[in-house]
Amino acid sequence: MTCRGTPADATVTVAAHGAAAGPVTLEIRAPDGWRPAWTRRTLELPPGGHARIPLTVLPDPGAAPGEHLVRVLAATPEGEFEDALTVTVPGGPVPARLWVRAIGPAVTVAPGARVRVRVRVGSTGIRSALTGTAYLASPYGTWRTAGPAAQPLCVRPDRPAEPSFEIAPPLTTAPGRYWVAVKAACQGRIAYGPPIAVHVTEG
Known part of the structure; x- marks a missing residue:
């Protein structure tokens, strides 16, 4: 997504495949100076279930132009998984x-x-x-x-x-x-x- 100093909105989707189920702890790791609406959530997923959680991130006002990663980590009974949201501040090299x-x-x-x-x-x-x-x-x-x-x-x-x-x-x-x-x-x-x-x- 592209962000020009205003809050960036996204959705975090978590799914339990097959018979996998149990508690899932989500952690948001944003760049220094960036402010996510939340940094930690715990939820319970049934087998085959999923959840969608809105996420808003406010960039640092002095963020350099280019691509910045907001990391999303999910700790589950099956192990730890990670994905990353790419937030683009306009003005950097294209393409990054x-x-x-x-x-x-x-x-x-x-x-x-x-x-x-x-x-x-x-x-x-x-x-x-x-x-x-x-x-x-x-x-x-x-x-x-x-x-x-x-x-x-x-x-x-x-x-x-x-x-x-x-x-x-x-x-x-x-x-x-x-x-x-x-x-x-x-x-x-x-x-x-x-x-x-x-x-x-x-x-």
């Missing part, structure tokens, strides 16, 4: 986005050795920290030579994250050029980095 850039276009490694590939993950026009996961993609048949397959990610608006992944081709790997790429997924936003060449030398 998540991005992935390679730190170096290529790496070289010998069979039996190890090397790390690094990327930088940041955001443009998003004024809140993003949390999510960085995934490593590589061609079929090479998955065991690179890892981890995924790792937690936190992208702050003023400091990009720099996840790294290890490439460790076994001694039987044929020399040649391969590739890996990194995908970042944070609060509904997805970004793909460029392919990074992996040159495997003679053993």
Whole structure:
């Protein structure tokens, strides 16, 4: 939603799927200086039931232009779940986005050795920290030579994250050029980095 210094209205929907039921505690975490109409609610859901709760958020008068996240956490007997409401203060970069850039276009490694590939993950026009996961993609048949397959990610608006992944081709790997790429997924936003060449030398 877009907000120009006036209260932003939304609806929080909570649903119990299947036989899941029980108490649900909702918590609102807004940016510093922002004022939600409520910060904590507890409700009881029957199996298959749902509830809709209105939520009004008043932005900080000095909020910077761009996208701000209001996080909604739900603590249930089945675990904790999270969603985020994006509130846009006009005047920021359009479109606001998540991005992935390679730190170096290529790496070289010998069979039996190890090397790390690094990327930088940041955001443009998003004024809140993003949390999510960085995934490593590589061609079929090479998955065991690179890892981890995924790792937690936190992208702050003023400091990009720099996840790294290890490439460790076994001694039987044929020399040649391969590739890996990194995908970042944070609060509904997805970004793909460029392919990074992996040159495997003679053993």
